[in-house]
Amino acid sequence: MKIPKRVLIYGYGNPGRQDDGLGTEMAKKVEEWIIEHGLKCMQTESNYQLNIEDAEKMSEWEIVVFVDATQEDIHEYKFDTVEPDEAQVEFTMHAVSPAYVLHLCDKLFGKKPETYVLGIKGYEWELKEGLSDNAKLNLEQAFQFLTRKLAGWAYIKDNLPISMLRE
């Protein structure tokens, strides 16, 4: 019997700044999906931004997927593998990158979980609650993609609706 992977899905961003809340919105959606499928091997987390204590959090998991809003010139979303990186550009350091947290996790806790970042394209960043219409569409696309991945890691593909199995 295959043992499901233990996966943390970590959405971050400020939901009070429109599309900057894409990461935390994804965490909410995935949380519902996890409950719906009764998956004990997966958990969600969300916060305004990543910080050093997240190194300890991620050390407890086999796979970590960070979800963040991005302004990059991409289509709906992108899914990249994260490699440890100690580069830290912000001189006041009030937030850190997934690569930096992974690096810290390795150095402080001796763990290097398989790590990915799911960047979802956002468009509007004003002081408002709620995603823009285009961001909502991107979120949905990214959600379909991510849940297919999660289903694969949890070995539950056979039980999913066909619509969720399309690659």
Place this chain on the structure above:
Amino acid sequence: MPKKITIEPVTRVEGHGKVTIMMDDFGNVHDTRLHIVEFRGFERFIQGRPYWEAPVLVQRLCGICPVSHHLAAAKALDVIVGAGTGHGLTAVGEKMRRLMHYGQFFQSHVLHFFHLSSPDFLFGIDGDPALRNIIGVAQANRDLAVQGVMMRKYGQEIIAKTAGKKIHGTGAIPGGINKNLSIAERDELLSGPDPLNADKMIEWSVAALEFFKDYHRNNKAMVDTFAAYPSNHLSMVREDGAFDIYHGVLRAVDNDGKRILHDVDYQDYDKYIEEEVRSWSYMKFPYLKDLGTDKGWYRVGPLARLNVCDFIPSPLAQKEFEEFKAYTNGKPNGMSLHYHWARLIEVLHCAEMIKVLLNDPDLQNEDLVVKGEKKHKGIGVLEAPRGTLFHHYEINDDDQIVKANLIVSTTNNNEPMNTAVNLTAKSFMNGQEVITEPMMNAVEVAIRAYDPCLSCATHALGKMPLEVTLINAKNEVIDQKNK
């Protein structure tokens, strides 16, 4: 209807520190300017919104210190709902807010010390930049780095349990709080498995202080002279002069320790404090009205708080405070790098107070909210980790906010940070035509001592690079470095 304010991308994105250094004909530093792009649209954005939304709305300002804004707004609205100021709340109301505030202070200061400052102390300001970060700390002193991470985590847990959740917490509401602390939550924080319990946090806070003091003993000349200068200091203190970060009166002292603002009610803050606008800076320059712009500026934050208060009401921190005060013979301390010393004494005080509060059965009371006669104006002031924070709201008969004014801690420290950068530039850059890495870091160290929060913008956009530009007497850029 609220007025729609569009923040141009440049305002949001350019949350950076920019230092311009102007040289004279002889190649010496003539003048310097620290530009910090501060987010200023919020006060207008909040106009027209129902007042009770403010404690949650203000958390949109900042993902770094949302608790400070949350509590300052709630304190202002306490006045508006007739719950009075500070001690007008029920015991559980005030104590839950205090616990939230100590948790926020603790984790914020810990992040600053362990992640930002300890690398400079371990490897030196001019140390190898490849090592001068927390990874370097982890390699040189793994226990220290792990302690920093776990102390942060503990503070975050306190916030989550008192504010209700990590993002857009709702713990504080006008006139009180919306939840108390359950016995299970209390036990987890008070006596959870090592290291996440109150006693371990006190022990590690003492150890962090010892680490700094040891560095200080071995590097006295540098620590005591780096960006040291005389100034006024402003802070809130309890009515009896005790250190208090949640409630009290406003006091300021000059460089000799003479009081220049005499324990005034912060509801009247605008009688005493004004903000100057300068053409080259987005951020205003606050000062004490009575003394004017040249003589009235002041420092806020850990150093100022310890310079202003008479004592610290917790035993271990008080002992450290006495040593701190003795170092300058009881006079105000003007040494910028002593901000770190003061900050760590505050960490210890917060750890002690967290334990005291967790043992207080009032936290399980259920009388969460008080109300009284409604008012149309309320001002909430508290000491945020970086310094004194002012929230001022006025409402109309329809309960809509018609005026909001915020003076954030980093704004209060605008002139002091500029002064520190100026002194540092003169020390490190006179006669130079190229910005070297140690010079760049020296400027950073000067700014970092004040722990400015430049992140009142969205995190995804708000990368905070530092740009240093060197300009000669002909106004030509002779070097520029980014980090």
